[in-house]
Amino acid sequence: MDIATTPTNPEGNPDLADAARSPHEPPVILRADYRPFGWLVPQVKLDFALGITRTSVRAELTVQRNARADHADTIRLNGDSLVPVAVTVDGVATDWRMDGPDLIVPLREDTHLLAIETEIDPGANTQLMGLYASGGMLCTQCEAEGFRRITFFPDRPDVLSVYTVRMEGDKAAFPILLCNGNKVAEGEGADGTHWAEWHDPWPKPSYLFALVAGDLVANSKPFTTRSGRVVECNVWVRKEDLARTDHALESLHRSMTWDEEVFGREYDLDLYNIVAVSDFNMGAMENKGLNVFNTKYVLADPDTATDADFDAVEGVIAHEYFHNWSGNRVTCRDWFQLSLKEGFTVLRDQLFSQDMRGEAVKRIEDVRILRAAQFPEDAGPLAHPIRPDSYREISNFYTATVYNKGAEVIRMMRSMVGVERFRAGTDLYFDRHDGEAATCEDFVTAIEDGAGIDLTQFRHWYSQAGTPRITVASAVEGDKLALTLTQTIPATPGQSDKQPMVIPLRVAVHSRAADALGAEELIVLTEGQQTFHLPLAGGDPALSINRGFTAPVVIERQVATEELVFLAARDDDPFARFEALQEFAVNHLMGVAAGSYAPEARAAGEAAFVGAMRAILTDPALDDAMRGELMMLPSETYLFEVMASGVRKADPGAIHDAREGLKAAIASALAGELAALHARAAATAYDDPNGRGARKVKTQALVFIAAADPAKAAAMAAAQYDAADNMTDRQGALMVLCSLDHPAREARLAHFLSAYEDNALVVDKWFSLQALSLHPRVIEQVKELANHPQFTIRNPNRVRSLHMAFAGNPKAFHDASGEGYRMIADLILALDPINPQTAARFVPALGRWRRIEPVRAALMQGELERIMAAGNLSRDTFEQVSRSLDA
Ligand code: TRP
Ligand code: ZN
Numbered sequence: 001m002d003i004a005t006t007p008t009n010p011e012g013n014p015d016l017a018d019a020a021r022s023p024h025e026p027p028v029i030l031r032a033d034y035r036p037f038g039w040l041v042p043q044v045k046l047d048f049a050l051g052i053t054r055t056s057v058r059a060e061l062t063v064q065r066n067a068r069a070d071h072a073d074t075i076r077l078n079g080d081s082l083v084p085v086a087v088t089v090d091g092v093a094t095d096w097r098m099d100g101p102d103l104i105v106p107l108r109e110d111t112h113l114l115a116i117e118t119e120i121d122p123g124a125n126t127q128l129m130g131l132y133a134s135g136g137m138l139c140t141q142c143e144a145e146g147f148r149r150i151t152f153f154p155d156r157p158d159v160l161s162v163y164t165v166r167m168e169g170d171k172a173a174f175p176i177l178l179c180n181g182n183k184v185a186e187g188e189g190a191d192g193t194h195w196a197e198w199h200d201p202w203p204k205p206s207y208l209f210a211l212v213a214g215d216l217v218a219n220s221k222p223f224t225t226r227s228g229r230v231v232e233c234n235v236w237v238r239k240e241d242l243a244r245t246d247h248a249l250e251s252l253h254r255s256m257t258w259d260e261e262v263f264g265r266e267y268d269l270d271l272y273n274i275v276a277v278s279d280f281n282m283g284a285m286e287n288k289g290l291n292v293f294n295t296k297y298v299l300a301d302p303d304t305a306t307d308a309d310f311d312a313v314e315g316v317i318a319h320e321y322f323h324n325w326s327g328n329r330v331t332c333r334d335w336f337q338l339s340l341k342e343g344f345t346v347l348r349d350q351l352f353s354q355d356m357r358g359e360a361v362k363r364i365e366d367v368r369i370l371r372a373a374q375f376p377e378d379a380g381p382l383a384h385p386i387r388p389d390s391y392r393e394i395s396n397f398y399t400a401t402v403y404n405k406g407a408e409v410i411r412m413m414r415s416m417v418g419v420e421r422f423r424a425g426t427d428l429y430f431d432r433h434d435g436e437a438a439t440c441e442d443f444v445t446a447i448e449d450g451a452g453i454d455l456t457q458f459r460h461w462y463s464q465a466g467t468p469r470i471t472v473a474s475a476v477e478g479d480k481l482a483l484t485l486t487q488t489i490p491a492t493p494g495q496s497d498k499q500p501m502v503i504p505l506r507v508a509v510h511s512r513a514a515d516a517l518g519a520e521e522l523i524v525l526t527e528g529q530q531t532f533h534l535p536l537a538g539g540d541p542a543l544s545i546n547r548g549f550t551a552p553v554v555i556e557r558q559v560a561t562e563e564l565v566f567l568a569a570r571d572d573d574p575f576a577r578f579e580a581l582q583e584f585a586v587n588h589l590m591g592v593a594a595g596s597y598a599p600e601a602r603a604a605g606e607a608a609f610v611g612a613m614r615a616i617l618t619d620p621a622l623d624d625a626m627r628g629e630l631m632m633l634p635s636e637t638y639l640f641e642v643m644a645s646g647v648r649k650a651d652p653g654a655i656h657d658a659r660e661g662l663k664a665a666i667a668s669a670l671a672g673e674l675a676a677l678h679a680r681a682a683a684t685a686y687d688d689p690n691g692r693g694a695r696k697v698k699t700q701a702l703v704f705i706a707a708a709d710p711a712k713a714a715a716m717a718a719a720q721y722d723a724a725d726n727m728t729d730r731q732g733a734l735m736v737l738c739s740l741d742h743p744a745r746e747a748r749l750a751h752f753l754s755a756y757e758d759n760a761l762v763v764d765k766w767f768s769l770q771a772l773s774l775h776p777r778v779i780e781q782v783k784e785l786a787n788h789p790q791f792t793i794r795n796p797n798r799v800r801s802l803h804m805a806f807a808g809n810p811k812a813f814h815d816a817s818g819e820g821y822r823m824i825a826d827l828i829l830a831l832d833p834i835n836p837q838t839a840a841r842f843v844p845a846l847g848r849w850r851r852i853e854p855v856r857a858a859l860m861q862g863e864l865e866r867i868m869a870a871g872n873l874s875r876d877t878f879e880q881v882s883r884s885l886d887a
Contacts, residue, residue, distance in 0.1 A: 026392045026875040031336040037154050038072035039107075040064045042203075044161040046151070050169030050213050052133050053123040056085070058115065059151040061161075065110040075114070077103040077152035080130070080145070084152065085117040103152040116152050125149070126794060126834045134279035135238070137214025138174065139292055141285060144335055144394045147206035157332045158437040160203035167211060168195035174213035176236065178273055180204070180288045200288055202268065203435065205331055210287030212236070212275045219245040223256050225266045231256075235298060236275040244299040247310055248274065248317055255318040258352050263426060265325045274298065274317070278760055281796055281837050282398070284316050286323035293320070296761055296797060304762050306728040307692050314356065319349040325430060333437040335394040339386040339462075340440045342398075343406020347414075350407060360574035364629045367549045367575075370408065371638045374400035374552075375467055379641055381847050381887030382880065383465040383492035387440050392879040395837045401465070408552040409461045410443075415550045416504050416524065417451040425450035457526060458502040465492040468501055469645075470525070472557035474543060480533040481509050481541050485525050487553075490645075493887040500528045506547040507534060508573070512566045514538025520547060520573070542566050544580075547573040554645070559583065561608050568612045569619075574626055581616070582634050584609060585662070586642055589634070592658035593643060593651060606662065610669040617673045624681065624693025631700045633659060636810040644851035651853050652814035660707055660774075667708030674701045678716065686726050699732030710740050718744040731765055739774035753790075763790055764801035771805035771812075778812040779819050793831055796838045803827045807845040814852075818859035821846060825863035828877060829870055836874030843867075843877065847884030861885070 043062040048055060063075060079101045087096045087105060089112050096105045105114065125132035130149025131140050140150065148155040165179045171194040177186075181200025188194050218234040219242060225231060233252055235245040252274065259265040274291045276298035284293040297316035300309055326348060327341035354362040377383060377400050384397070386406040391397055414422040428450030429443055440462055448455050466489045473484045485505075489498035503525040509518040518537035542563045546555055564587075567580035588605045591597045597605065616622065616630045636655050644650040667674060678701040684694035702720065706713035713736055721733035734752055737745045749766070756762035767790075771782050785791060785802055792798055803824065807813050813820040824842055831839035849860035867873070867881050 026878060028390050028392055029394075031334070031387070031389045034334050034336075036066060036069040037156060037159055038066055038069045039075050039154065039159075040066050041154060041159050041161045044153075044163045046163065046165045048165070048167040048169075048211065050138055050167060050174060051122075052136075052138065052173075053121055054119060055122055055131060055138070056117065056119045057151050058117050059153070061114045061116075061153070063107065063112050063114055073108065074104050074106050076154070077105065077116070078145070078148040078155040079103055079152045080148045082118050082120070082149065082152060085119055086115075087117075088115045089113070091115075101148075118151050120150065127837065128279055128281050128796070128835060129837065131211070132279070134277045135214075136173070137212065137216070137277070138169075139212045139214070139275065139277050140210050140287075141281065141292065142209050142287070143207040143285060144398075145207075147209055150209075153206050155206050156334065157205040157207055158334065160205055160331070160435075160437065162203050163200050163209060164197070165199075165211065166195060166197045167213065168193055169213050174215070176212070176214060176216045178210075178212040178236070178275065178290055180208070180210055180290050181269060182271055182289075200269075202288060202328070204288050204328065205437065208286070208288045208328055208331075210285070210290040210292055212290065212292065215239075216275065217242050219249050221249055221253065223253050223267070223272075225256070226260050227266060229267070229270065231267050231270060231272055233272045234274065236273060237295075237298065238276075241276065241295070241299050244301045244304065245276075247300045248293075248298045248313055251314040251317040252321060254314070254356065255321040255352060258318070258355065259322060259325070259348075262351065262355070263325070263348065263423070265322075265430070267324060268329070272321075274320075278797065279795055281835070284320045286320040286327055288324075288328050291320045293317075294797065296764075299761060302686060302726040302728075304727055304756070304759055306731050307695060309727070311353070311357065315349050315353050318352045319345055322348040322352070329435065330430060330433045331437045333439050335391070335397070336388055337439050338394075338397060339402045339406035339409075340438060340443055342403045343386060344410055344443070346403050346407035347410045350411075358625065360578075361625050361629055363548060363575050364578050366404070368632075368635070370400070370404050370552060371641070372635050374404045375554075375641050376637060376848060377401050377844065378405070378465060378467045378492070379490065379645065379851065380844070381493060381850070381884045382844055383887075385463050385465045387462045389463075389494075393840070393875040395876055396840055396879055405552055412461070412502075412504050412551055413444075413447050413451070413453075413455070413458070415506070415522065415548075417447075417453050421451035421453075422447070424452075455502075457500075460499050460501050464489060464498050464501065465495055466490045466498065468503060468551075468553040470503065470553050470555050472543070472545065472555060474541070476536065476541065477533070479536055481536055481543070482531055482533055483507070483523075483543070484529065484531045486529045487525060488528075493883070500526065502526050503551045503553060505545060506550045506573075507532075508544045508547065508571075509534045509536055510542045510544060510566070510570065511536065511538030512540035512542050512562065515570070517570070517572050518544075520544075522550070544571050544573065544576045546579070547571075547576045549575060549579075555583075559587075561587075561605070565608060565612050568630075569615050578630055581612060581630055584612060585633050586639065589639055589655070589658045589662060590642060590646070592661065593639070593654040594646075594648060595654070606665045607669075609662065610666055613666050614670055614673060617670060617677055624690055624697045626693075628693060628696030628700050631697065631704075633662065637808075640810065640848075640851070649853045649857070650851050652810050652856070653816065656811045663704055663707035665708075667704040667706075671705070671708070674704055677701050678705075682720065682723075692728075695726075695728045695732070698729065699736070702732065702736045706736050706740060710742065714740050714742040714744045718748060721748050727762075731769070735769050735772070738769045738772070741776060745775075757790070760795075760797065764797050767791070767798065767801040768805040771802050772809050774811055778806075778809065779815060779817075779823070782806050782812070782823065793827075793834060796835065799827070799831065799838060803842065807842060813845065814856060816856070818856070818863075821856075821860050821863045825867055828867055832874050832877045833872075836876040839874065840876035840880045843880035843884060847880070849884075850887075 045060040047058040122131045122133045129146035167177050177196040179198035184199045186196040216236040218236045220234045223231045235249050269289045276293050276295040278295045280294040300313045322345050326344045425447035429446035468489045471486045475482050508520040516537040523532045564580045564584040571577045639655045640650040681694035681698035717733040717736040724730040828842050846860050849857045
């Protein structure tokens with residue numbers, strides 16, 4: 001069923017019938033219904049009297065009739081849980097009325113000055129949208145529709161205003177007062193208060209407004225732009241966190257330099273503030289000149305943050321910085337265009353990280369994320385195009401599809417035209433739309449015009465959901481390989497018929513017989529079926545296809561094991577080596593999980609895979625960072641998707657056992673190699689040039705050893721933990737210990753908590769490691785952890801560290817008892833009234849029920865129905881649960 005229609009009412013389920021009749025069912029918003037707003041709001045003045053439990057807000061809006069919109073004699077100002085204290089038009093008290101949460105004010109002339117007073121209680125704001133309190137400080141989160149929780153306003157991204165903001169508050173409680181733009185005045189007030197006035201010269205939509213007031217200190221370092229502007233860069237944190245801010249500040253400087261060099265984009269204010277807060281719904285927010293960050297993406301030092309944490313800080317800092325152009329200078333016309341800023345900005349941050357830390361490893365990481373998070377979304381009830389057509393709650397569309405597939409779609413354009421022409425396209429885009437609220441269509445047109453390419457058919461990537469599947473057939477014809485590719489795009493909710501997509505694939509045909517590498521070329525599949533003729537490099541061709549993962553598709557082919565072994569060892573594209581090993585592992589594990597292997601065939605498959613892995617472990621030409629990637633087997637989540645796309649439904653138990661079995665086989669056969677690798681890596685110092693790679697393979701080696709020889713792994717992991725001088729080694733060792741039923745486990749867990757109990761981000765790790773473990777008692781342990789004094793449902797990082805981690809632990813979550821499903825459904829019900837945005841993010845885990853074997857499917861569906869029957873759900877959770885039951 002299309003999500004635009006009312007949920008069905010399955011007969012015989014009175015509970016669901018009640019829910020479906022609920023008067024609270026939120027309306028569906030359609031992309032096709034977009035109309036420009038009737039009024040422009042060129043100027044906004046805000047005056048805040050700040051207090052944790054009571055903040056009063058006075059807003060003055062200069063409004064002007066929009067000549068490009070239909071005539072209106074009222075203005076609708078969005079509100080959410082607000083009551084107007086006073087409303088005046090041109091200084092005179094006026095009639096107004098409420099329409100649901102919105103304020104409607106009659107306006108006769110072409111311009112008016114509208115003043116509105118509201119009062120809010122930030123201390124009671126548990127949703128963390130609008131103005132809220134976090135650890136004694138006040139901060140805002142306005143994207144997407146949080147500004148309407150602060151004051152009545154046309155809270156839509158196509159209304160751009162210049163903001164002047166005065167804020168006043170107690171000087172002892174809020175010594176630092178920050179807002180967008182530049183501080184233009186400040187002073188002392190009565191009764192221990194002080195105030196500051198800020199002005200942001202760049203017109204912006206309300207979702208980019210931000211304010212912060214609190215007891216903060218900054219790590220500062222000026223950046224000089226290429227045209228000579230000196231920018232004061234500050235990272236604001238609580239005093240005790242100051243020592244962990246250097247990496248964030250350096251990452252900001254690197255991002256600023258990179259965007260000048262690679263995209264020609266320069267910063268446009270004299271001040272760039274970043275504030276870290278510990279209660280935050282997502283990663284970070286790109287508010288103009290005042291980014292607000294989850295502490296997780298700011299604070300890092302070797303003692304408390306892993307190498308992956310350092311990378312995530314660098315990536316998110318870059319992402320928010322890059323939004324200054326892709327998002328802020330050019331913003332979105334409406335929320336259906338979200339991928340315009342998010343897809344493009346994710347691509348920009350991915351390219352940045354590739355340049356900072358190596359192209360192949362970063363590409364592998366990004367493809368792994370796409371397969372684990374986006375492919376399941378595209379194959380499930382919540383599938384949507386990167387530019388959705390409808391929603392009930394926009395927060396539900398901050399998805400892997402809009403972000404990560406959105407980035408892949410733009411990356412394909414870049415692959416087709418090349419780096420230079422792509423740059424000409426983005427230059428034209430920024431030039432043409434600077435200061436505007438644009439659409440995805442505007443972006444595609446700018447790339448067409450600037451790069452000189454026709455993207456007519458390519459636009460299907462914006463409108464069609466579902467991951468294309470490409471089947472491969474090949475035959476040698478003289479000195480060519482005739483390669484016939486067939487594309488199909490699976491049906492998704494509301495979209496049964498699909499048009500063929502434009503699919504660029506980098507390919508090469510190597511030769512096993514000649515041990516020769518073929519030249520790479522880019523082929524572009526545009527038809528449902530098409531044959532390409534590629535040069536042969538010799539006999540026994542080995543096809544290397546979708547090199548570098550040029551297209552976000554699934555390749556389905558029958559391929560000989562020897563061909564994959566050859567590609568894994570010899571391909572000149574490092575990504576293709578990774579891909580060949582993954583393909584090999586997937587084929588083998590699917591055979592084992594489906595029980596379709598005779599024992600001898602299984603043993604032969606295992607032996608061949610062990611051979612390929614031995615080559616990876618011992619290849620002196622590989623650096624350890626790449627070796628660590630190649631050692632990682634495909635995730636259970638990805639294997640689940642592959643299995644569910646075949647003739648059978650996914651069987652998580654069989655997948656888990658097959659994967660653990662392969663790990664054990666590798667570890668038994670390669671015990672010596674793994675031990676040698678661990679020993680070599682353990683002897684590498686933290687700041688050795690190969691230190692990061694060494695740490696990666698060290699823990700990978702332990703993960704394998706644990707599958708074959710738990711006692712040995714426990715001893716090695718305990719020793720690694722005890723010797724660790726950094727969090728990467730410590731967390732890696734503890735991860736391995738957590739999955740083992742061994743006395744070394746409890747002692748190290750207790751040590752870890754007592755050593756870091758005052759560091760919330762490290763305590764989050766302590767919860768996550770236990771929730772992610774393979775320990776036989778993991779479900780009971782997670783239940784106990786939910787009652788631990790350090791657990792709180794009110795902090796999103798903590799909930800993610802325990803329950804989101806658990807939902808991402810396939811063995812535990814899919815326990816045949818259904819206990820895992822029940823625990824997550826209970827969490828959704830408990831969290832929904834507190835923080836609906838975060839609660840709704842747990843629904844997709846249960847939503848995959850149609851792709852799983854029938855016993856578990858019924859249990860998952862039952863939990864979704866139980867949530868639906870509870871009634872009074874938030875818009876967020878209602879939308880996700882109803883779509884999950886309907887599709
Ligand atoms: N725009 C932000 C980003 O991509 C993310 C974001 C959207 C967000 N909505 C949010 C962050 C709500 C926190 C809360 O960087
Ligand atoms: Zn973003």
